[in-house]
Amino acid sequence: MGDGGAAARAANLVKTYGRGEAEVVALDGVDVEFARNEFTAIMGPSGSGKSTLMHVMAGLDTATSGSAYIGETDLSKLNDKELTALRRDRLGFIFQSFNLVPTLTAAENIALPTDIAGRKVDQAWFDEVTRRLGLEKRLTHRPAELSGGQQQRVACARALVSRPEIIFGDEPTGNLDSNASREVLDILRTAVDEDGQTVVIVTHDAKAASYADRVIFLRDGNIVDELRNPDMDTILRVMSGMED
Numbered sequence: 001m002g003d004g005g006a007a008a009r010a011a012n013l014v015k016t017y018g019r020g021e022a023e024v025v026a027l028d029g030v031d032v033e034f035a036r037n038e039f040t041a042i043m044g045p046s047g048s049g050k051s052t053l054m055h056v057m058a059g060l061d062t063a064t065s066g067s068a069y070i071g072e073t074d075l076s077k078l079n080d081k082e083l084t085a086l087r088r089d090r091l092g093f094i095f096q097s098f099n100l101v102p103t104l105t106a107a108e109n110i111a112l113p114t115d116i117a118g119r120k121v122d123q124a125w126f127d128e129v130t131r132r133l134g135l136e137k138r139l140t141h142r143p144a145e146l147s148g149g150q151q152q153r154v155a156c157a158r159a160l161v162s163r164p165e166i167i168f169g170d171e172p173t174g175n176l177d178s179n180a181s182r183e184v185l186d187i188l189r190t191a192v193d194e195d196g197q198t199v200v201i202v203t204h205d206a207k208a209a210s211y212a213d214r215v216i217f218l219r220d221g222n223i224v225d226e227l228r229n230p231d232m233d234t235i236l237r238v239m240s241g242m243e244d
Contacts, residue, residue, distance in 0.1 A: 092159030149180025
């Protein structure tokens with residue numbers, strides 16, 4: 001555990017879509033904490049609310065009621081401009097679809113959030129991250145000139161270089177083959193173990209979740225189970241029990 005307090009937490013988080021008969025409850029009063037310097041995976045069947053939980057926690061979507069906190073900051077108290085600044089200055093993101101800017105080189109994509117935040121890129125850290133991710137010879141390439149796995153490594157580098165409080169990953173290995181998946185998960189694991197990062201990912205893949213320190217399971221908008229130091233077999237057993 002890092003220094004006191006959770007990196008992020010949800011307090012009685014409710015998210016509904018639609019009204020009346022058509023109302024869908026995506027999150028049904030979720031309470032959860034994500035510890036600093038820990039790797040957490042969020043799992044659950046389709047429609048369980050796992051992506052919604054991450055999107056609300058990361059300020060990409062607003063809660064219907066309850067609160068999501070990043071550190072001590074209550075996201076429900078922020079306006080759009082403040083939320084945008086918080087995401088930019090304090091969070092890192094890795095999505096299934098890479099979300100790279102096609103006209104920028106790998107190096108420019110990696111530096112982009114730091115540039116937009118008006119901060120200087122720490123060159124020594126940039127060099128360390130890109131070397132660790134095997135991107136040194138790819139920095140002048142644009143996304144179209146990179147493989148899927150290389151694009152996702154660029155997205156990882158972008159998230160790591162800005163040294164965010166939390167890296168959120170939404171199915172970060174979803175579009176990758178098993179080799180590239182393993183690379184990305186190793187990168188995230190190392191970020192937690194060696195750099196004191198905090199990582200929270202949503203995944204449907206038991207292999208990916210087995211890299212985490214903790215897995216939480218959602219069903220019907222509620223947390224129904226959690227595992228610490230999970231292995232693939234235990235994760236699969238819990239998941240198969242939830243499908244019933």
